[in-house]
Amino acid sequence: MDRIRIVGGATLEGVIPISGAKNAALPLMIASLLTEETLVLENVPRLADVIQLKRILSNHGVDMGVRGRRHGETDTDGETLTLNAKTIVDTTAPYELVSTMRASFWVLGPLVARMGHAKVSLPGGCAIGTRPVDFLLQVLEALGAQIEIDSGYVIATARHGLKGAEINFPKVSVGATHTALMAASLADGVSVISNAAREPEVTDLADLLVKMGAKIEGIGTSTLTVTGVAQLHGATHRVIADRIETGTFALAVAMAGGDVTLQGARTDLLESALDSMRQAGAEIEALPNGIRVSRNGNGLQAVDVTTEAFPGFPTDLQAQFMALATRAQGTSRIRETIFENRFMHVQELARLGARIRLDGDTAFVDGVERLKGAPVMATDLRASVSLVIAALAAEGETVVNRIYHLDRGFERLEHKLSRCGAQIERISG
Template structure:
């Protein structure tokens, strides 16, 4: 059984460069399938979710290789349109291949995706978008069989789903005619996907706003693109510094994408300095309670940063309230934090954190990606050596969490 051994009680100090964003690179890799040529995706993190995406591309007939932090995908002659059950179950984001496979191959066979268990995450908005573009979708036995030529359409989402927005963009690029996506998600990762598509010859505008327009049917070509830095990884390392104390710099990430997180850390007593690709945090005193933190679609507070920030606020003074508005089951890390001495009460979507003077080491288990990272954040601020198991969840989104933290002076090792 693999685990992280974390020796707490050491202030952090140093600088770390943030790797490419998981939530950005996965739809970009799916988009490579639309390009009849070679795409070079730079700043591509080495994550288990990325490995799963590359396995899907290989299964579909693409040539794939990695050279350092770059992945080269040649989709000149794809041969498949099905994604088998074992590959789909590797990650929840595998559904992002629906729009790309359907757009490139004219049909797609997929099953229900896997990934972290964070409560119901239906793909009905994805399917509605495909149907709006002219797809015929048959659902049977947990599988999807999609056929039909795609044509431009007006797509209106009932809520700004990130995955559904990305899937609609990919399918619309391959469709004939113009598409307008209304109530689109506004996350920076959607802007990154638009920039990649445009670099490959697509005509996409409006990402970052609630309305995205796509002129479909453009002939795409190969090219190179560098993925944006991972804002959630950066938020995690800033929370780690807030938990353990010290001075930490993160680089390679746009501070504007983290403004809601850094605002809460500043309210808790940290001192932050930001430039376009750098954030410096100093924490030299116990954290204090903050006003209620409510997760929301971008530009609101990111749900993925909720758990690491909660872990940091467990040790300190005062009371902090979290309201989780995105996922139903995103407090699974709470019981594990309480094993370390935290005082947290949960009622439905609300968690109340009462700061305590100290946390103690414990053996804890990760049950999801960000919750696992939160346990490491708490362990860095605890007294003694903690053991964090279930780290395969963490490695879905952090390329080398122990290595990065050691750069900051932490004692963390994988065993």
């Protein structure tokens, strides 16, 4: 199993290219199941989750190709993927393929909408809470599908197609909104989705669906009105920049000090997190094609944050922000309101010398003068990278074990950081 070794203390200087967003690329790829025509997706990140979804889609019969590199493109540019689901050969997504990744469950909506039948294993994904799928199933039931659970599989049936409906979510859910958008696009009649997620990845999916011929109003708001169409067609779309990768590298610079341009990053995708970083002592400047982050000399200050649905502070940056707070002056209160068990990084950060107390949904982080390198264990995707951030400022060597979690969501992390001066390397095997 690969590990990452970091020797802390170096400041970061240079340019980091930001990849396409994992959490946008996955639903965009899944949308290929909605049409017989070809989708072209540009700027797809090279990640373990994308490779796994390619396997799942292939199993359904989606033909896939990767377009060769064009003039002027470098190896930091994302892939251009073509996906064609002319013939769906299998409407089952088996446990072996689905169990490692939450987003793979989202094939359920498009399959039942187009084929009238789908059988999908209950999902896996990061172990950060119970993560039920009840809202996703309620969406499909509201649209007229019959749902049955059998031997760990959800079986959805709608022999005569789906019908438009009113859908009102009790809680904001990204995956349930993706499911509602995709299924309602091919349903007969109008669907109104209330309390919809407004995450940029939901907007990216809605924008793609509109290019494919879907009729969606209210994009970017919490009420989406979808008028179903009989068929969708092919389209070309560029995956938005990864706001979580952006925030992660911004926090790495805030932690290590230095001056880095995050190329291709967009401030409008993470205003709330950037504000918290400014309060902590980072300088952040929007550039025409990126964001410049620096911290030179000034110390870090404690900041309180509460995770919320977009446009609030994202739960996917909570662990990384906590890493920064471990070195700030004073006590930071970090409250997690989205997932009930997303604090597994706390005990690993403690191995590096962090002082963190947990009380229910809140972590109290007392900043310390120094962290010291140690062997640590990655427990989930964002927890893994929080350990990397802490290690950048720790004295001596840190080895992060089980980094397969990290490879799910960060493309060439060690290259991107080492190019800016970090002492970081992958140890294979």
